[in-house]
Amino acid sequence: GDSVTQMEGPVTLSEEAFLTINCTYTATGYPSLFWYVQYPGEGLQLLLKATKADDKGSNKGFEATYRKETTSFHLEKGSVQVSDSAVYFCALSGLKIIFGKGTRLHILP
Amino acid sequence: KAGVTQTPRYLIKTRGQQVTLSCSPISGHRSVSWYQQTPGQGLQFLFEYFSETQRNKGNFPGRFSGRQFSNSRSEMNVSTLELGDSALYLCASSPGVAGDSGSYNEQFFGPGTRLTVL
Numbered sequence: 001g002d003s004v005t006q007m008e009g010p011v012t013l014s015e016e017a018f019l020t021i022n023c024t025y026t027a028t029g030y031p032s033l034f035w036y037v038q039y040p041g042e043g044l045q046l047l048l049k050a051t052k053a054d055d056k057g058s059n060k061g062f063e064a065t066y067r068k069e070t071t072s073f074h075l076e077k078g079s080v081q082v083s084d085s086a087v088y089f090c091a092l093s094g095l096k097i098i099f100g101k102g103t104r105l106h107i108l109p
Numbered sequence: 110k111a112g113v114t115q116t117p118r119y120l121i122k123t124r125g126q127q128v129t130l131s132c133s134p135i136s137g138h139r140s141v142s143w144y145q146q147t148p149g150q151g152l153q154f155l156f157e158y159f160s161e162t163q164r165n166k167g168n169f170p171g172r173f174s175g176r177q178f179s180n181s182r183s184e185m186n187v188s189t190l191e192l193g194d195s196a197l198y199l200c201a202s203s204p205g206v207a208g209d210s211g212s213y214n215e216q217f218f219g220p221g222t223r224l225t226v227l
Contacts, residue, residue, distance in 0.1 A: 036218075043113070043218035043220045043221050045218065046215055097154075097216060099144075099152045100151075101151040102152065
């Protein structure tokens, strides 16, 4: 069945460092791909999405490109801030929506 | 537009009791999904309702049940609570479900209900 695998955390970086959180998927058909973010004490909120191969989703300085050839949707940001500390979930949407286990990100000032 | 609301936000119960959680979706959204989030298991799908019908179900025991009303509001019920049911229960709404294209719409999450079972 469909599945999402994302890198385990926690990931700890210093402010202004470059961020990559890896996400790979297996799916039949052509799913849409998402990154959600969960801040402490809150529900998940959509960060960005891509609906077809080679699409790039972007929001708040975060980017991810839908790579069909490598079945990946890695999340990147060029310069992280303390306020980016949160849990990040990769997800795919086909006949069902499947979430990865989440990656906790800590940014040190 | 108001977001997804969940009530109550916090709940403390004892083993053996039952609990009902409520979710009001975004106005116009007809699909409501429920998730259980724990530190050990992460985010796990419970079930999804669309137009008062259960469309998908996760791998949870029958103690977990849900329903959806004609106004799209949804409730989930957990009977005979166990310590392991302590979790954050998240509700998400979406305009629709898998349509002819086979793709789900974006999900909009509520803040969750934190259930503690003692």
